[in-house]
Amino acid sequence: MIHLPVALVVIPLLGAAVCVLFRRSFIAWTVALAAAWSGFAISILIAVYIMKIGTLSYSIGGWPPPWGIAYHIDYLNSFVLLIVSGIAAVVMPYARTSVNYEIEEDSQAYFYCLLLICLAGLLGITVTGDAFNMYVFLELSSLSSYALIGMGKRRRALTAAYQYLVMGTIGATFLLIGIGLLYNLTGTLNIHDLAHQLAVNNIIGSHNRTLLTAFAFIIVGLSLKLALFPLHLWLPNAYTYAPSVATIFLASTATKVAVYMLLRFCFTILSGGFIFKLTLGKILLIPALAAILIASMVAIFQYDIKRMLAYSSVAQIGYMILGISLATPLGLSAGILHLFNHALMKGLLFMVMGAVNYRIGAVYLNDFRGLGRTMPWTMAAFVVGGMSLMGIPLTAGFISKWYLVQAALEKGWWPVAALILIGSLLAVIYIWRVVETAYFNPAQEMEAESSGEAPLSLLLPMWLLVLANIYFGIDSSIPVELAGRAATLLLGGAS
Amino acid sequence: MEVFIDIALLTLLCITAMAVVHIRKLFCAIMLLGIFSLLSASMFVNMDAVDVAFTEAAVGTGISTILLLLGMSLTNTREKRPHYQPLFSLVVVSITGAVLVYGTMDLPAYGDPNASIHHHVAQRYIKQSPLEVGPPNMVTSVLASYRGYDTLGETAVILTAGMALVALLGMRRRKVLPMSSSSGCGDYHDMKDHLVLRIMAKIFIPLILLFALYVQFHGDYGPGGGFQAGVIFASGIILYALIFGLEAAMKVVGYPVLRVLAACGLLLYGGVGVACMALGGNFLDYNALAHDPLHGQHLGIFLIELGVGVTVFAIMVIMFYAFASRRGHTA
Numbered sequence: 151m152i153h154l155p156v157a158l159v160v161i162p163l164l165g166a167a168v169c170v171l172f173r174r175s176f177i178a179w180t181v182a183l184a185a186a187w188s189g190f191a192i193s194i195l196i197a198v199y200i201m202k203i204g205t206l207s208y209s210i211g212g213w214p215p216p217w218g219i220a221y222h223i224d225y226l227n228s229f230v231l232l233i234v235s236g237i238a239a240v241v242m243p244y245a246r247t248s249v250n251y252e253i254e255e256d257s258q259a260y261f262y263c264l265l266l267i268c269l270a271g272l273l274g275i276t277v278t279g280d281a282f283n284m285y286v287f288l289e290l291s292s293l294s295s296y297a298l299i300g301m302g303k304r305r306r307a308l309t310a311a312y313q314y315l316v317m318g319t320i321g322a323t324f325l326l327i328g329i330g331l332l333y334n335l336t337g338t339l340n341i342h343d344l345a346h347q348l349a350v351n352n353i354i355g356s357h358n359r360t361l362l363t364a365f366a367f368i369i370v371g372l373s374l375k376l377a378l379f380p381l382h383l384w385l386p387n388a389y390t391y392a393p394s395v396a397t398i399f400l401a402s403t404a405t406k407v408a409v410y411m412l413l414r415f416c417f418t419i420l421s422g423g424f425i426f427k428l429t430l431g432k433i434l435l436i437p438a439l440a441a442i443l444i445a446s447m448v449a450i451f452q453y454d455i456k457r458m459l460a461y462s463s464v465a466q467i468g469y470m471i472l473g474i475s476l477a478t479p480l481g482l483s484a485g486i487l488h489l490f491n492h493a494l495m496k497g498l499l500f501m502v503m504g505a506v507n508y509r510i511g512a513v514y515l516n517d518f519r520g521l522g523r524t525m526p527w528t529m530a531a532f533v534v535g536g537m538s539l540m541g542i543p544l545t546a547g548f549i550s551k552w553y554l555v556q557a558a559l560e561k562g563w564w565p566v567a568a569l570i571l572i573g574s575l576l577a578v579i580y581i582w583r584v585v586e587t588a589y590f591n592p593a594q595e596m597e598a599e600s601s602g603e604a605p606l607s608l609l610l611p612m613w614l615l616v617l618a619n620i621y622f623g624i625d626s627s628i629p630v631e632l633a634g635r636a637a638t639l640l641l642g643g644a645s
Numbered sequence: 646m647e648v649f650i651d652i653a654l655l656t657l658l659c660i661t662a663m664a665v666v667h668i669r670k671l672f673c674a675i676m677l678l679g680i681f682s683l684l685s686a687s688m689f690v691n692m693d694a695v696d697v698a699f700t701e702a703a704v705g706t707g708i709s710t711i712l713l714l715l716g717m718s719l720t721n722t723r724e725k726r727p728h729y730q731p732l733f734s735l736v737v738v739s740i741t742g743a744v745l746v747y748g749t750m751d752l753p754a755y756g757d758p759n760a761s762i763h764h765h766v767a768q769r770y771i772k773q774s775p776l777e778v779g780p781p782n783m784v785t786s787v788l789a790s791y792r793g794y795d796t797l798g799e800t801a802v803i804l805t806a807g808m809a810l811v812a813l814l815g816m817r818r819r820k821v822l823p824m825s826s827s828s829g830c831g832d833y834h835d836m837k838d839h840l841v842l843r844i845m846a847k848i849f850i851p852l853i854l855l856f857a858l859y860v861q862f863h864g865d866y867g868p869g870g871g872f873q874a875g876v877i878f879a880s881g882i883i884l885y886a887l888i889f890g891l892e893a894a895m896k897v898v899g900y901p902v903l904r905v906l907a908a909c910g911l912l913l914y915g916g917v918g919v920a921c922m923a924l925g926g927n928f929l930d931y932n933a934l935a936h937d938p939l940h941g942q943h944l945g946i947f948l949i950e951l952g953v954g955v956t957v958f959a960i961m962v963i964m965f966y967a968f969a970s971r972r973g974h975t976a
Contacts, residue, residue, distance in 0.1 A: 286798035361751075
């Protein structure tokens with residue numbers, strides 16, 4: 151039991167090495183599946199432990215925290231762990247069929263290897279209590295995701311991956327510069343010790359220019375990684391051209407983990423997130439609102455539906471940052487809650503894309519004609535995912551939008567609340583385009599015969615997420631509880 | 646005196662960096678990058694960070710220069726001039742630089758003994774590490790024991806880089822062999838005919854490999870360790886491949902062997918960690934490996950350094966193969 155936090159990361163990491171060792175596609179997939187499922191089981195155990203007993207720490211190498219690297223799990227991490235490992239656990243069964251279709255037999259083992267490394271990296275970022283260790287695992291997850299994106303079938307996948315590589319590397323380097331400056335100020339890398347040292351040595355209140363610069367770099371770097379509005383340019387291409395499985399996994403986890411890092415740095419190291427209350431909240435509010443409006447509008451004009459969903463992701467990230475930038479308990483918990491709900495709905499929608507791509511071979515708007523009849527289950531899943539994205543009651547998306555609007559009203563920011571609703575209306579438009587094409591346009595005669603419903607191995611994970619979207623829209627007590635506690639913890643200052 | 650050297654080196658670094666940006670011939674740019682790495686390695690030496698300098702020299706000036714040259718030989722030797730003036734980039738870069746300078750204003754002075762960086766965790770590393778970890782080289786203690794988990798992560802990063810390259814470039818069997826000997830990758834074959842090169846390589850390669858082993862096993866006592874050793878060992882093989890041809894080198898260590906080695910290195914590292922857990926310690930707590938904690942630390946560090954060395958070696962050679970065999974295909 152005590153080794154669970156570290157097992158979470160070590161299992162996928164060593165699993166990746168095993169994939170390389172055997173290089174058989176089936177073995178690699180089995181290893182990946184086992185690693186993902188055990189990871190999810192461990193995350194649940196950890197979450198239960200945290201809810202019942204409290205924070206969980208683990209000193210790696212037996213060295214106590216400021217000297218060695220320690221894992222530190224509280225409400226926030228364990229919530230993000232559940233998201234990441236849960237999505238991985240749903241994606242892996244889906245992966246077999248989709249990867250067989252989209253990736254050459256020779257490279258499949260490498261694909262699973264990289265997917266596992268990416269998973270290990272994201273989980274490693276989330277569990278650790280050490281700022282530099284976070285950077286190491288960020289490197290791990292980024293590097294593997296560049297390669298995963300580059301493995302897409304279309305040739306432009308390589309350009310997309312390269313674009314992401316350049317932007318992502320700049321982001322990671324900025325983060326490293328920030329961590330380096332923090333280390334120089336305090337002489338420690340442990341996140342809680344950093345908070346302590348900054349407070350004890352009176353660095354926080356003294357207008358320290360190095361501290362300011364460090365956080366400027368960290369926030370810009372992380373904004374690049376989480377694709378905050380003007381820095382999102384890498385995201386649409388990356389999500390469009392990546393293999394379906396990579397898109398599903400990355401879209402529902404990678405940006406969430408970057409948001410988590412932002413929370414960790416701004417709220418735990420600077421106790422209570424006072425910079426958000428002072429200025430940063432207002433600074434981030436503008437790109438967040440711009441993301442919601444502009445990215446949603448751009449999404450309306452996309453014909454490649456994967457790209458449309460990618461722009462919608464940029465908009466949804468805007469909602470998360472919006473909630474966080476309010477820096478009130480309600481706003482923050484709405485932002486954190488949206489991490490979870492967005493993972494559910496985007497995972498589902500991109501799974502639909504993967505299934506359509508499996509049957510039709512492309513996901514342009516034209517290809518959806520008549521799919522309402524030929525692929526009823528898949529398109530029904532799309533409708534549920536779309537409703538969740540718009541924020542219609544009884545779906546998961548509604549819950550976070552509801553809290554977000556409440557949080558904005560609580561502050562008396564009427565225009566912001568109105569903009570949130572306008573964003574939802576824009577989502578109605580771009581989702582409706584697809585639904586209309588699928589259900590009300592006649593099928594192309596050629597393809598009506600050849601294509602059928604997606605295979606069960608794709609449908610089952612997809613419908614699992616459909617049920618999750620509906621379940622967490624009706625009974626949202628678990629995520630709301632966790633997100634609420636995480637928000638209180640962040641605002642109360644870390645101990 | 647040290648300040649003087651630092652200023653001179655920094656000036657040279659700036660000049661080299663600007664030259665790299667300015668120059669259009671990629672070959673020159675790559676050579677200048679090698680010089681850049683060597684200069685930064687010298688700066689690290691001046692800071693008494695010999696381990697870092699060692700790595701920078703081995704990776705920056707050695708392997709990465711070769712990989713860049715190989716990459717260049719697949720594409721073009723001249724940079725395409727962009728058809729617009731990247732003014733916006735200049736503005737962004739200048740602002741970033743200005744912010745960085747602004748950020749240094751409240752930093753403790755360079756080399757200030759009162760800086761907090763010297764008074765917190767570093768104290769224990771300096772005073773206690775010979776007693777609780779063992780190696781006289783405390784860099785090894787920090788990298789392999791106190792922060793051994795980061796090193797595991799870095800080893801996995803190396804593996805990821807190699808696997809990413811193989812996944813994207815493909816590592817096909819060289820079916821074009823018979824053809825390539827006539828035209829394809831002629832450059833390598835020609836080098837075999839250079840008498841001086843061939844003799845010198847034959848003298849040097851065993852020494853390089855031997856030195857790599859020394860660096861590997863002497864890392865506890867002096868600068869070095871698995872990372873540097875892996876790179877140096879790989880450069881021995883790469884030198885062999887450059888002069889005697891890719892096929893000859895692949896006969897010595899083929900891709901399947903390297904793939905297994907790369908995975909096993911990481912598995913060894915992780916396996917040591919798991920063994921520590923099985924013996925009742927935390928992950929990577931080497932104290933659990935033997936009755937005497939110091940012996941345990943010694944054994945643990947030895948094994949994980951070996952794991953790092955094997956993975957780094959295998960991946961470096963795989964990267965070289967991936968580029969070089971690609972060259973045979975397209976030429």
